[in-house]
Every structure is written in C-alpha cells, then in structure tokens.
Amino acid sequence: MFRYELIGTDGGARRGVFHTPRGPVRTPGFMPVGTLGTVKGLTIDQVAATGADMILGNTYHLRLRPGHETVAALGGLHKMCGWDGPILTDSGGFQVFSLGAINKVTEHAATFRSHIDGAKIELTPEHSIEIQQALGSDVAMVLDHVIALPAPMTQVEDALARSIRWAARCRDAADRQDQALFAIVQGGLDRTLRQQCATELAAMPFEGYAVGGLSVGEPPEDMYTTTGFTTPHLPADKPRYLMGVGTPRDLLENIARGIDLFDCVMPTRNGRNALAFTDEGAIKLRNAVHKLDTRPLMEDCPCLACRHSRGYLRHLFVAGEMLGPILLSHHNLMYYGRLMQQTRDAIEAGQFETFKNAKLAGWGHEPF
Ligand SMILES: CC1(C)O[C@H]2[C@@H](O1)[C@@]1(COC(C)(C)O1)O[C@@H]2CNc1nc2cc3nc(N)[nH]c(=O)c3cc2[nH]1
Numbered sequence: 001m002f003r004y005e006l007i008g009t010d011g012g013a014r015r016g017v018f019h020t021p022r023g024p025v026r027t028p029g030f031m032p033v034g035t036l037g038t039v040k041g042l043t044i045d046q047v048a049a050t051g052a053d054m055i056l057g058n059t060y061h062l063r064l065r066p067g068h069e070t071v072a073a074l075g076g077l078h079k080m081c082g083w084d085g086p087i088l089t090d091s092g093g094f095q096v097f098s099l100g101a102i103n104k105v106t107e108h109a110a111t112f113r114s115h116i117d118g119a120k121i122e123l124t125p126e127h128s129i130e131i132q133q134a135l136g137s138d139v140a141m142v143l144d145h146v147i148a149l150p151a152p153m154t155q156v157e158d159a160l161a162r163s164i165r166w167a168a169r170c171r172d173a174a175d176r177q178d179q180a181l182f183a184i185v186q187g188g189l190d191r192t193l194r195q196q197c198a199t200e201l202a203a204m205p206f207e208g209y210a211v212g213g214l215s216v217g218e219p220p221e222d223m224y225t226t227t228g229f230t231t232p233h234l235p236a237d238k239p240r241y242l243m244g245v246g247t248p249r250d251l252l253e254n255i256a257r258g259i260d261l262f263d264c265v266m267p268t269r270n271g272r273n274a275l276a277f278t279d280e281g282a283i284k285l286r287n288a289v290h291k292l293d294t295r296p297l298m299e300d301c302p303c304l305a306c307r308h309s310r311g312y313l314r315h316l317f318v319a320g321e322m323l324g325p326i327l328l329s330h331h332n333l334m335y336y337g338r339l340m341q342q343t344r345d346a347i348e349a350g351q352f353e354t355f356k357n358a359k360l361a362g363w364g365h366e367p368f
Pocket residue numbers: 090091092093094095098141142144146184211212213214215216217243244245264265266
C-alpha cells in the first residue's frame with residue numbers, strides 16, 4: 001500500500017517517489033497547507049495545477065470546525081474538498097500548543113479549550129487517530145508533545161519521552177491498512193536527544209518519519225544543523241518530512257540534508273499579504289515602485305498571476321480587491337511547485353549543489 005522508492009541521490013539530497021493508494025508523491029516535494037479543507041483562496045483544480053501531489057489538513061482545526069463526524073458524513077476529506085490525490089493530516093500536536101487556549105498535558109492527554117467557542121477538548125493519542133481515520137487522510141501523524149523553544153533541557157527530555165510513548169499508543173490505535181502513520185522526532189536542538197529519539201522511533205514500524213519541533217522561531221542555521229544530525233538516524237527506505245518548513249532557501253538547505261517532504265503556510269500566507277516569491281527574491285507588491293511596471297512577476301511562469309502586470313497586481317492589493325490574494329497565492333504555490341520540479345531534475349542530473357548555489361545567488365542575502 002505504501003512504499004518509498006529511492007530513485008537516486010546527489011550528495012545528501014534524495015530523489016524518490018512515495019507510493020500511496022491514491023497515487024505517487026514525487027520527492028523532494030512540497031505540500032500546500034489546506035488547514036480547514038481548503039488551500040485558502042484557491043479552488044482544488046488551481047492547487048492541482050501548481051504541481052502538488054499531496055496536500056495537508058489539520059486534525060486540530062477540522063475537529064473543532066466542522067467536526068470530524070461532519071467531515072465523515074460529507075464523505076471524508078477527499079470527497080468534501082474534491083481532492084482525489086493523497087492527503088496528509090497533522091495530528092494536532094503542534095496546534096494544541098500553538099493555538100489551543102490554555103492547555104494541560106498529562107500522560108493521558110493534551111487538554112485544551114477550543115479557540116473558537118472555548119469548549120474543553122481532551123486530545124489523546126487514540127482520539128487523534130480516531131479523528132484522522134474519520135477524516136480519511138492517507139497519511140496520519142502521531143500525536144506528539146511539542147514545546148516552545150528555548151526550553152530547559154529537563155522539559156525537552158520530558159516532552160520527548162512522552163512523545164515516544166504517545167507514538168507507541170498511536171501505532172497501537174492505528175489499524176487501517178489504507179492509512180499510513182508517520183512518527184515525529186523531537187529533541188529540540190540537542191544532537192544527543194535528537195539521535196536517541198530518531199533511533200528509538202526508527203526501531204518501531206512507521207511508514208514515514210517527520211522531524212518536528214523546528215520552524216518554531218529558531219535561527220535557520222540551527223534548523224539546518226539539527227536536520228543534518230537527525231536524518232542519518234532515520235531509515236533510508238522511508239520518507240522524511242520536515243514539518244512547517246519553509247522558505248525556498250529552507251527547502252534547498254534541508255533537501256541537501258536528506259529531507260524529502262515539506263509543508264508551510266508561507267507561500268499562501270505571504271501571497272495573501274502581497275509578497276511574491278521569485279528567482280530574484282521577494283517582491284512586495286504594495287510598493288509604489290511597481291505602480292507602472294508592465295512586466296509579469298516572472299516571464300516563464302504559467303500561473304494565473306503572471307498573465308497580468310506587476311502594476312495590475314499592485315492595484316488589486318492597494319484597492320483591497322479579493323483577486324489580489326487569490327492570484328498571488330497561486331503564483332507562490334506555482335513557484336514552490338516548480339522549484340521542487342527543478343530540484344528533482346537537478347538531483348537526477350547530479351547537479352544539485354550547482355543548482356542550489358545558483359538559486360541562493362539569485363535570491364540574494366535576505367531572500368524572504
Ligand atoms: C502556527 C502556524 C500557522 O503554523 C506555522 C506558522 O504559524 C509558523 C509560525 O511562523 C512560521 C515559522 C512562518 O510558521 O509556524 C508553523 C510552521 N512551523 C511548524 N509547523 C509544525 C507542525 C508540527 N506538527 C506536529 N505534530 N509536531 C511538530 O513538532 C510540528 C512542528 C511544526 N513547526
């Protein structure tokens with residue numbers, strides 16, 4: 001049902017395919033974030049046109065609204081959204097700690113109040129799996145205990161140990177052949193803790209392995225270092241997914257360190273805020289400098305925004321027209337999708353290092 005096929009490597013970079021019952025996921029690959037069953041502002045066909053093979057949904061958000069039983073009654077996440085490719089759902093581990101109002105963590109569960117109506121919700125490893133099964137995602141994530149960095153070492157160790165125990169409970173609860181379960185490595189920025197955690201989870205039967213606890217505000221170099229000493233301890237025959245990452249530079253730096261899959265709100269969130277990703281770095285469309293610019297964002301981009309001029313896009317944002325965020329979200333996801341396609345080609349050609357350096361040079365020093 002689920003199989004990771006390693007096609008080739010170039011240094012630390014891997015070119016592969018993650019085979020799933022709903023189709024193949026080309027790696028390295030980027031997953032657009034569809035938190036509430038929609039990639040904000042885009043139709044599912046527009047998302048497909050960006051080259052995405054798999055999209056992400058969120059257990060925490062969908063549990064609160066419209067509710068996992070409602071999603072199930074509407075035929076499950078795929079049918080409800082109209083996406084018949086693979087869907088990965090995050091477990092709620094991160095959202096409870098980043099969005100959930102006052103939460104309490106015991107061995108049994110993470111308890112929080114809904115940020116929507118204040119209802120008290122108890123998220124156990126078993127309940128997270130139950131929700132993800134009701135949503136019908138192809139890949140489920142274990143429930144983990146994510147803590148904000150920086151944190152005292154004792155707190156990092158405590159959350160790490162709980163995350164491993166919760167991963168085992170998720171493994172026991174996840175009994176569907178058609179739904180993969182990915183483990184999540186924690187351990188802060190500590191080399192020893194990360195390697196211990198990766199090794200312990202690698203000894204358990206998971207279909208994939210995520211590196212969690214990063215992209216939480218740490219300096220990019222610390223993220224890259226941490227990924228670099230974690231991936232060698234993950235199984236080479238399973239996909240590796242770096243959660244919540246990142247900028248185009250983050251993607252290439254982490255692909256160089258053995259990461260296969262990514263998700264991040266940046267392309268869509270920044271798109272809604274008039275920031276465009278291009279090979280020359282970020283373009284802030286509200287800037288007056290674009291007022292009379294007749295050029296598209298990028299000459300060779302097939303997206304919906306690049307049929308128009310920068311001047312028009314700026315006008316849409318200045319006027320507060322809803323088309324602005326829609327067009328720029330499409331461009332940014334197309335940029336990420338094309339970047340991943342170019343990366344896969346570069347790895348196959350044994351040119352990844354040259355390709356990465358050329359991209360970094362084009363993006364400049366403070367790219368995004
Ligand atoms: C809260 C919100 C919407 O999620 C995004 C975004 O803000 C923001 C805030 O600032 C940026 C960095 C741009 O990204 O951080 C989030 C992206 N970083 C991230 N997502 C994660 C999801 C995770 N899920 C689980 N189960 N376990 C994890 O350890 C985990 C770690 C993660 N790290």
